[in-house]
Amino acid sequence: MDLTLLYRGPLASCDYDCPYCPFAKRRDPPELLRADRACLERFADWVACQEEDRLSVLFTPWGEGLVRSWYRQTLVRLSLLPQVRRVAIQTNLSFRTDWVDGADLDTLALWCTYHPGQTPYERFIGKCHDLAARGVRFSVGVVGLPGHLEQARRLRAELPERVYLWINAAEGHGYTDAEAARWTAIDPLFPYSRHPHRSAGLPCRTGESVLSVDGDGTVRRCHFVRAELGHLYDGSFRAALRPRPCPLAVCDCHIGYVHLETLPLYDVFAGGVLERIPAPAMRSRG
Template identity: 30%
Template sequence: MKNEGSLLSIKRIYYRGKLNSCNYTCSYCPFGKKSHLIATTQDEQAWNRFITAIEQWQGGPLQLFIIPYGEALIHRYYRKGIIHLAALPQVAGISCQTNLSFSADEWLDEFPATPALISKIKIWASFHPEMTSVESFVRRLHTLYNAGIQVCAGAVGNPMAKSVLSDLRNALLPDIYLFINAMQGLKSPLSVEDIRFFTQLDNLFEYDLKNASAQWTICSGGRSSCFIDWKGDIFACPRSQVKIGNLYQNQILDPLLPCRRKVCDCYIAFSNLTNHPLHRIMGAGAFWRIPNKPFITSVFFDVDGTLTDAQGRVSESYAHALRYIAQFVPLYLATSLSMQQARRKLGKTLFSLFEGGVFADGGLLVYGGQSQCMPVELLLDINEESAKITAHSYEGQVYKYSMLVYDKEERINILSRLKEKPYQVFYKPPLITVIHKDVDKRKGVLHICKALAFPLDQVLIVGNSLKDWEMMSVVSHSCAVMNAEPLLKERARYTLNPDRLAAFFRFRE
């Protein structure tokens, strides 16, 4: 790495001042026990000293993250300093952890609302149900978000607060990522239901729940990122206690000193691991805990097991997500179901949100007012008493049919006859399903994308089965749902449920 061993190799800095008090008194937080009236003179002096050092920075662009022990943004000197730092050309971005107890409107009035400046500022907002209401928290967060500031929201995964956390998720815009931190100090482990609940709110909850083994050889801490305290002492990350330099004494770091920790037990620590799945899912936004949000111009969804649950139903949260996304980009289906079966599964209202798709594994394509049907002929002379035939057609052409055949000898006879036909045959006794031999979902997706000029690097495909991988692999953004087959989750770039997609992808310019 260029400049390794030098402070100039650093690209990302976490800063924590001398502040160790808060205006909130949350029962689970040690800093809530200290009055926010504690003198802040030393903290302000340390903060100004840090700002001066960044003003004189000679290295490359910096990303800065303020992670106070307490609430910083109720103090004007922090708000003023963040604005000043954001305006510096050497600062690429700056964020701060906050409980949002300050006035968002007043802060916005304190600085020139230029798009270039606002785009540099991020907010990590923590919701504390003991101290504020969902309505008040969401109103302040949305004020910042609507002003153009990138935000994320988070809360501690307290099993006693599940109802209010559900209210929080429902009140937040779908575009805003809500993370759940695993609660420390619980008298008993989280139940399976608790874990399921928190994972539904935050599809990345498992990473915070399990943490990660410390792996010094693949850690960016002390190499391209570091933690700096109020004295200027430098550490690999906030969890490390091994000092590797000082911001105010020299430009030399000793990144070869291992942090000596066995576990990366907080988000900031394990997000420094360069091979962590967070980087694949969140991109460059992993530093801020704000997904990077690649731009998407169309979305293809599988149906069974992807949009529907084990009972074949679409949850209201999924339906709401589909309605939301459909406002901005065209939605398509990519399913083994026929068009009629998909309409019946989703219901007329939800089905109408889709502008077409790949049906019957590609036997029928519907898109942009056009269609392509690959017909199959029904077998003649089938004993209707021993075989129930269901044909699926479009504009008079049969593109898929199935036969429910209970007699074993009759099934063998039918399968033998089908071998002579140019068909794909799917056999799951007593059901035999037939489609054209030259179709599959991958070809169907590629055909529609080419016909409608959808760039493959702006297409998102969501599925649940390893069979979906063939079509998912042709686009840049493949997403397995949370209950997908394990092998698909290993291959897909993302593992997210449909109702969380808006927090990880950008569906509008």
């Protein structure tokens, strides 16, 4: 069975202070960090035992995972398993990069976000070039706020051409056609992010081949639908896997709407859905 798992454990702490994020500069107490590590290790042990499945895993922590050794170790471990087709994580790239040398770089990938004002530009672009030199698959993105435009343009000019630079529409921010055109000049796929996508009653891969898993093993169809499908560790989720329409009015987050069957994004991001890397032939299309 081919399954994509979006894992989010208890971790909610971050080393950045982004004004658009509710978890900015949050610190987790030691007991929560210990719980998060135990949850992650349990999840990795489960993945290691699934020899009959073909798995893809995206870690979507509320906070920054790669500053924690157990996330780095887990990514390396999972990348080396034959049943894991892809393992990726969303990250602000504030960590050291030499740990990737122990991973299978055909399997590992990173979804990196640049947050202007939180880290020196030179430090961030330097880490991007280091990842590229090490042969790591990664994308880079920026939240599409007006004050980020020039930094995004500079990133696009200085990143290796093969590295996709995506732009996320800022939550609650409307874009005039002129503004949208400026962002689309940087990211030709920005039109997919500009407006929420109507999803009510439409077919979606979540709940059939794509699942959300939390730290205790509760399985849901995605992060945005709270109804439970079962539990990962007792296998009860498997009986609930089936095609099902989306129960929400709209879907406005890439990790959600990328799985809508009414959008062509599995073709656009063929081979790179989890790490948000479009197929080379699609990078020039909006």
